Each structure stands twice: as structure tokens, then as C-alpha cells.
Amino acid sequence: MNVHARRIAFVLSLLLSAAASGQRAQITPADCQDCHSQAATQPSTTMGHALETVEKSTVLTLHPVLSAAIGKYSYRIVRNHNQSLYSVTDGSRTISMPVRWAVGASFAIGQTYILEKNGKFYESRVSWFRELKGLGPTLGSQNIAPANLDDAVGRLMSHDDLVQCLACHSTNAVSRQNLTLQTMVPGVQCGHCHGDLAKHLYDQIGSTFASQQLPGQAFSLKSRSAEDVADFCGNCHRTWAQIASQGNPSIANVRFQPYRLTESQCFDPDDPRISCLACHDPHKEVDSRPADYDATCNACHAGGKTGAKTCRVSNSGCVTCHMPKLELPGGHFRFTDHRIRIVKPGEPYPG
Amino acid sequence: MRYVILILFSSMVALAQTPSPQALVQDAIQQQRAGHLEAAVTEYRQFLKLRPDATAIHSNLGAALAGLGRFEEAISEYQIALKQSPELAGTRLNLALAYYKMGRFSEATPELERVHKESPTDHQAALLLADCYLRMGRDDDVIRVLEPEEKSYPDDLAVAYMLGTALIHAKRVPEGEVLVDRILRNGDSAEAHLMLGEARMNISDFAGARAEFAKAVALNPKLGDAHALYARSLMMTGDSDLSAKEFRAALTYEPYNFDANLQLGAAARLQENYKEAETYLLRAQETRPDDPGVRYQLALVAIDQSKLDDARRTLESLVKQYPQFTEAHVSLALVYYRLKRPDDGKRERQIVLKLTAEAQAKQPGVHQQ
Numbered sequence: 172m173n174v175h176a177r178r179i180a181f182v183l184s185l186l187l188s189a190a191a192s193g194q195r196a197q198i199t200p201a202d203c204q205d206c207h208s209q210a211a212t213q214p215s216t217t218m219g220h221a222l223e224t225v226e227k228s229t230v231l232t233l234h235p236v237l238s239a240a241i242g243k244y245s246y247r248i249v250r251n252h253n254q255s256l257y258s259v260t261d262g263s264r265t266i267s268m269p270v271r272w273a274v275g276a277s278f279a280i281g282q283t284y285i286l287e288k289n290g291k292f293y294e295s296r297v298s299w300f301r302e303l304k305g306l307g308p309t310l311g312s313q314n315i316a317p318a319n320l321d322d323a324v325g326r327l328m329s330h331d332d333l334v335q336c337l338a339c340h341s342t343n344a345v346s347r348q349n350l351t352l353q354t355m356v357p358g359v360q361c362g363h364c365h366g367d368l369a370k371h372l373y374d375q376i377g378s379t380f381a382s383q384q385l386p387g388q389a390f391s392l393k394s395r396s397a398e399d400v401a402d403f404c405g406n407c408h409r410t411w412a413q414i415a416s417q418g419n420p421s422i423a424n425v426r427f428q429p430y431r432l433t434e435s436q437c438f439d440p441d442d443p444r445i446s447c448l449a450c451h452d453p454h455k456e457v458d459s460r461p462a463d464y465d466a467t468c469n470a471c472h473a474g475g476k477t478g479a480k481t482c483r484v485s486n487s488g489c490v491t492c493h494m495p496k497l498e499l500p501g502g503h504f505r506f507t508d509h510r511i512r513i514v515k516p517g518e519p520y521p522g
Numbered sequence: 523m524r525y526v527i528l529i530l531f532s533s534m535v536a537l538a539q540t541p542s543p544q545a546l547v548q549d550a551i552q553q554q555r556a557g558h559l560e561a562a563v564t565e566y567r568q569f570l571k572l573r574p575d576a577t578a579i580h581s582n583l584g585a586a587l588a589g590l591g592r593f594e595e596a597i598s599e600y601q602i603a604l605k606q607s608p609e610l611a612g613t614r615l616n617l618a619l620a621y622y623k624m625g626r627f628s629e630a631t632p633e634l635e636r637v638h639k640e641s642p643t644d645h646q647a648a649l650l651l652a653d654c655y656l657r658m659g660r661d662d663d664v665i666r667v668l669e670p671e672e673k674s675y676p677d678d679l680a681v682a683y684m685l686g687t688a689l690i691h692a693k694r695v696p697e698g699e700v701l702v703d704r705i706l707r708n709g710d711s712a713e714a715h716l717m718l719g720e721a722r723m724n725i726s727d728f729a730g731a732r733a734e735f736a737k738a739v740a741l742n743p744k745l746g747d748a749h750a751l752y753a754r755s756l757m758m759t760g761d762s763d764l765s766a767k768e769f770r771a772a773l774t775y776e777p778y779n780f781d782a783n784l785q786l787g788a789a790a791r792l793q794e795n796y797k798e799a800e801t802y803l804l805r806a807q808e809t810r811p812d813d814p815g816v817r818y819q820l821a822l823v824a825i826d827q828s829k830l831d832d833a834r835r836t837l838e839s840l841v842k843q844y845p846q847f848t849e850a851h852v853s854l855a856l857v858y859y860r861l862k863r864p865d866d867g868k869r870e871r872q873i874v875l876k877l878t879a880e881a882q883a884k885q886p887g888v889h890q891q
Contacts, residue, residue, distance in 0.1 A: 328760075329759060329760020329761055330760060330761050330762060330763055331760040331761070331762050332760055334762075347792075347793040347794055347795075348762065348789070348792050348793045349763075349793075398859050398860070402856075411852075411855075411856075411871075412852045412853065412855070412856050415848075415852045415855075415871070415874045415875075415878065416848065416849050416852050418848055418877075418878045418881050418882070419878075419882065420878060420879075420882065439864075440859045440864055440867070441862070441864070
């Protein structure tokens with residue numbers, strides 16, 4: 172069977188099984204690799220691991236026993252075959268719950284666990300942080316003492332919490348605010364950003380690619396303005412509108428890059444040279460070498476844009492001065508502040 | 523409770539010049555009595571083409587339209603009838619009820635005040651008037667209207683509930699508590715759980731409120747407001763699925779429940795059901811035409827559908843009227859950027875930053891630098 176025939180057979184089986192189950196088809200990056208090389212690299216990125224099943228959790232596999240004592244409570248996450256059990260004790264009583272998923276920036280920064288017991292989901296009160304090489308209080312709970320042992324386990328997640336969490340950390344887990352766990356693909360995979368892949372594949376049989384023309388469907392962001400891309404990425408990484416509406420500017424928003432970027436003096440909503448994609452290829456792991464970003468800065472600041480000043484100090488390593496790394500309290504990570512600016516010594520954090 | 527008053531003017535019908543109008547109106551009345559309201563409406567309208575000054579038929583037509591939930595049309599008919607005969611207390615009560623059912627309490631109130639003044643012993647009119655006052659936060663007026671009612675109807679839980687609530691709001695807690703105790707002593711009543719639920723909502727104990735409201739709707743599933751309050755507590759505890767179900771239940775009993783229409787509209791927008799969102803939101807807007815929350819949600823629906831000029835117009839008028847409405851400025855900034863008006867967008871962003879800084883400075887424990 173040639174490649175085209177194989178694809179037709181695949182698409183038909185996919186559509187038939189989806190129709191039979193009444194759900195959307197489950198498509199993984201492996202199904203996209205034949206045509207798109209990006210699908211080969213993207214799954215291994217931190218975004219690709221934004222949610223891991225307990226069976227495939229990198230951190231829990233590498234650390235079969237994790238433990239921490241926080242206040243009067245002791246926590247343990249113990250691996251048994253491909254499962255992990257999360258326990259907390261106050262010395263007299265112990266509560267245990269199985270880990271269902273690990274969510275976060277995985278091995279790059281840290282991850283929090285979603286526990287499941289009796290059909291209810293809980294956000295673990297402790298998380299794994301790479302900087303700590305172990306467990307610490309989950310971001311947001313570090314200054315709040317649990318009221319009792321039940322509270323010390325974690326936070327009971329409502330339906331809306333789960334929708335919000337899984338909509339960003341996984342693919343096809345949410346459709347129109349409803350959970351569709353049957354079709355969930357762990358992590359941020361092709362379908363998360365590129366829309367209705369089943370339709371795209373179906374179109375591909377006839378080589379029409381009609382679905383690429385539909386708004387919100389399989390599309391490319393390359394030609395979009397900086398504002399559009401910031402809004403698109405900001406759906407999960409937070410847009411300016413989302414954060415500005417909350418009205419509590421503080422260092423806590425340093426991790427919301429699209430919001431920070433659009434606050435920059437040099438942000439031009441119409442100029443793709445300042446879009447998220449000008450620096451980041453979402454199909455590859457984020458580049459940690461400052462010099463690699465110089466070309467993007469110099470596209471405007473080396474005479475390429477009217478009014479964009481040239482730096483009197485240096486024309487390399489721009490981000491090291493103009494995008495300082497800042498510690499997020501409780502996050503155990505120094506985030507790059509995407510609000511590009513001339514940083515003055517001793518200035519307060521510009522929220 | 524049914525307030526619909528069917529006014530029969532057989533004498534007037536007898537005076538009809540031709541048998542045709544008489545037959546029409548007699549049949550219309552029979553249709554209305556039999557519950558065939560659509561047919562009754564058609565015949566009343568046919569009759570009114572022949573006799574547009576038939577006051578009673580305008581009133582009857584209003585009642586039939588109200589029975590069909592077509593309150594806006596009903597209001598027009600009642601108004602025509604009352605213009606012709608202002609002394610028709612029953613029609614005025616029906617007009618007030620139509621406003622009430624649409625959640626237009628400020629318009630229902632003057633009509634009810636007049637009915638109450640002319641018929642001070644009309645218990646239903648007094649209850650409705652008190653309810654309107656309560657919903658508008660006019661606690662002193664609730665007390666003024668209901669204190670005499672409470673003496674005449676000491677076992678009426680609705681009176682105890684509204685008067686007790688108003689007394690507590692007005693800081694007359696000991697007197698209010700007497701009435702609350704009466705409700706609670708009366709056994710497991712929906713009113714008691716509503717009262718307890720609202721008290722818990724006021725101290726942000728949403729889980730506690732949720733439990734109380736659940737009991738209230740179980741005891742009296744026909745209380746639209748109870749469903750809406752239950753739905754709100756479910757929303758606050760993060761269960762939007764159940765919340766939507768309860769808001770829909772509220773609309774079964776009160777199609778113009780403002781909160782239910784607003785929240786269901788907002789939820790439908792999030793689910794990208796824009797047509798449904800507009801239906802709910804426009805109905806909410808019928809109830810409160812100037813409500814900034816509804817106008818804002820309608821603007822968001824327009825943004826999501828890329829109707830940017832519509833959204834801009836709504837948001838510009840909103841921020842002009844409510845300059846402190848931060849979210850409206852945020853959305854307006856977004857719209858300006860999408861309309862390729864970055865300078866206007868930047869200006870809106872500056873306003874947002876200023877409003878945010880002002881709000882933050884007012885928070886307790888914040889020191890200005």
C-alpha cells in the first residue's frame with residue numbers, strides 16, 4: 172500500500188471510530204509526521220509535556236520516591252510500577268490518593284499533580300520543582316496553612332477548574348467548555364493550536380486543504396500580526412486583556428509573557444518582528460542562549476525600523492539587560508521578563 | 523398565584539352593531555378561558571380592528587398575551603386600556619405584573635403604588651409592591667408596606683421573609699430575627715433556606731449557601747428566584763454545568779429572570795453559541811435596558827464574531843457612561859488594536875493602567891510610593 176492509500180485508510184478508520192463513539196477523533200503528532208517535520212520535534216518540548224499521564228510522567232519515573240515535610244504535614248509520592256501514590260500524614264492519620272496527571276512545565280521548571288479519588292479531582296498541595304530537586308508548596312499555596320489534614324492534601328477542583336486546567340495543558344480535552352477526556356491527548360500537541368485535524372486530514376485525501384481557509388481551523392500563524400499572535404498564545408499564556416482585567420499588577424504576572432510583551436515600549440501590534448514567533452518556534456524547546464535572540468532585536472534596532480534606537484552599550488546579548496530574569500516568589504524559577512525595557516537599578520517591578 | 527383578571531363586558535358586546543364582532547369577541551373569550559391563547563389573541567385583534575376603543579378587549583388581549591409570555595405586547599395593550607379608563611384597578615395590577623415578570627421593577631412600582639393606595643387591603647398587590655421595593659434595595663419602604671400586612675397575615679411566610687430581610691438590612695436586627703425565627707420554627711420551608719442561603723452568600727460562604735439553596739429548590743421547585751440563587755452559588759463554587767441547568771430552571775418559572783438570562787448568555791458566549799448568547803442577553807436587556815453588564819457581554823459577543831464596529835460603539839458608549847468600568851476599557855483597547863487604531867488602543871490601555879493603579883492604592887495595606 173502506498174503512502175497516499177495508507178493515509179486514506181487511516182483517515183477513514185479515524186472518522187469511522189469517531190462517528191461510532193460520537194466523539195472527535197483522537198489524532199496524535201505521529202499521524203502528522205509524514206507531512207510535517209515539526210510534528211517530530213514538538214512532542215519532546217516542555218509544551219509537549221505540559222500534561223503527562225501518571226504512567227508516562229518523566230519526573231515521577233526518574234524519582235520513584237519523593238518526600239517533603241511542610242509545617243506539621245509530611246508528604247510522599249511513591250512509584251509502584253507505572254502508577255504513583257500521593258500521601259500526606261499528620262503523624263496520626265494518613266490520606267492517600269492516586270496521581271492521575273502531572274501538569275506544568277514538566278522537567279523544565281516543575282509540575283503539580285492532579286489526584287483523583289471517588290470521581291473527584293484535587294490539585295496537589297505540593298509540587299515538584301527542578302530548582303529544589305524535590306517537592307515544595309504548590310505556587311499560590313505557599314503562604315496558606317492548611318486548616319486540617321483533608322485541606323493539606325490539596326484543593327478540590329471544580330468542573331470549571333478542570334476545564335481551565337486541561338484546556339491549556341492538554342489537547343482535545345475540552346470542547347465548548349465541556350470535558351471530553353475520551354479524546355484527550357496529553358500535553359500541547361498539534362491539534363491544540365492547529366484546529367480540526369480530522370478535517371484537515373480528510374481534506375488532504377482530496378488534496379483540497381479547504382480547512383486551512385477556515386477561521387479557527389488548521390492554519391498558520393506566520394502571517395499574523397504581533398497582536399494576533401500575542402492573543403493566540405495568550406489564550407494559555409495570558410493576554411494583556413486577561414491580566415489587565417484582573418487589576419492586580421504584581422510580580423506574579425512575570426510568567427505571563429504575552430501580557431508582558433505587549434506592555435513593552437517597542438511592541439507594535441502590526442509588526443511581526445515583535446510577535447511571539449519572531450523569537451520562539453513552538454515546535455522546538457525554548458532557546459536558552461541569549462545571543463540567539465540578537466538577530467530579532469537587531470531586525471529593528473540596527474536601523475531596520477524608523478524610530479527604533481540603537482543600543483549605545485552593545486549590539487549583542489540584548490536580552491540579558493533588556494529582559495531581566497526575575498524570581499517569581501514561590502515559583503522556584505527565574506522567569507524572563509518579556510516586558511522589554513531599559514531597566515534602571517533599584518526600580519520597582521513595573522506591573 | 524394568578525393575577526390575571528379576565529374582564530367580561532357582555533353588555534358592551536350586546537351593543538355591537540353587527541353579529542360578526544359579537545361572535546368574534548365571544549369566541550375569543552371562550553378560547554381564552556379554554557387556554558387557547560393564540561386563537562384568543564388572533565380574534566381579539568380582529569375585533570379591535572373593528573372597535574379600537576373597546577377598553578375591556580385591550581385589557582383581555584393584554585392578559586392573553588401575558589399568558590403567552592409576550593409581556594412587551596401585553597404592556598402595550600394594558601397601557602391603551604388604562605389610557606382610555608385609568609380607574610381599571612385590575613388592568614393596572616396586570617400591567618404591574620407584566621413589568622414585574624419582565625424584571626422591570628422600577629416600572630412596576632408606580633403602578634403597584636397606585637393600586638395599593640386605592641386598595642390598601644389588596645394583599646397580593648402589597649406583597650408585589652414590597653417585593654419590588656426589596657429588589658430595588660428600598661428596605662424602609664418594604665417595612666412601611668409590610669408591617670400592617672404582617673399584623674393581618676401573621677402566618678404568611680412570604681411576608682415574614684421579606685419583612686425580616688428588610689429589617690435586618692435596615693439594621694433592625696432583633697425585630698428581623700423574630701421573623702426569621704418564625705420562618706425557621708415553621709419547619710423546613712423554602713423561605714427559611716433561602717434566607718439562610720442569602721446570609722451565607724453575604725459572608726462569601728458559597729458552599730454553605732449552595733447547600734441551603736439546594737434545599738430551598740427541593741422544597742419549592744417553582745420558585746424561579748430560588749433556582750437563580752442556587753445557580754449563582756453553584757457558579758461561585760465552580761460548577762458551571764449544574765449552574766447552567768439551574769439558571770435554565772429559573773427561566774422555566776420566570777422567563778425574564780435577569781440574572782439567569784445574563785449568566786446563560788455569558789456561558790453561551792464562552793461555548794461559542796453566539797446566537798443563543800444573543801437571545802439570552804437581549805432578553806436580559808429587555809429587563810434592564812441600561813445594565814452595563816449586559817451591554818458589556820453583548821459587546822464581547824460582537825468581538826467574538828468579528829463585528830468590531832458594533833463592539834466599538836457599545837464599548838465607547840459604556841465607557842462614556844461608566845468611566846470606571848475597567849473591563850470595558852480593556853475590551854475597547856483590544857477592539858481599537860484590531861481595527862488598526864493603535865493610538866486609540868494605547869490611550870485605552872493607559873486608562874486601564876490608571877484605573878488599576880487607583881484600585882490597587884485603595885486596597886487595605888497598600889502604601890503609596
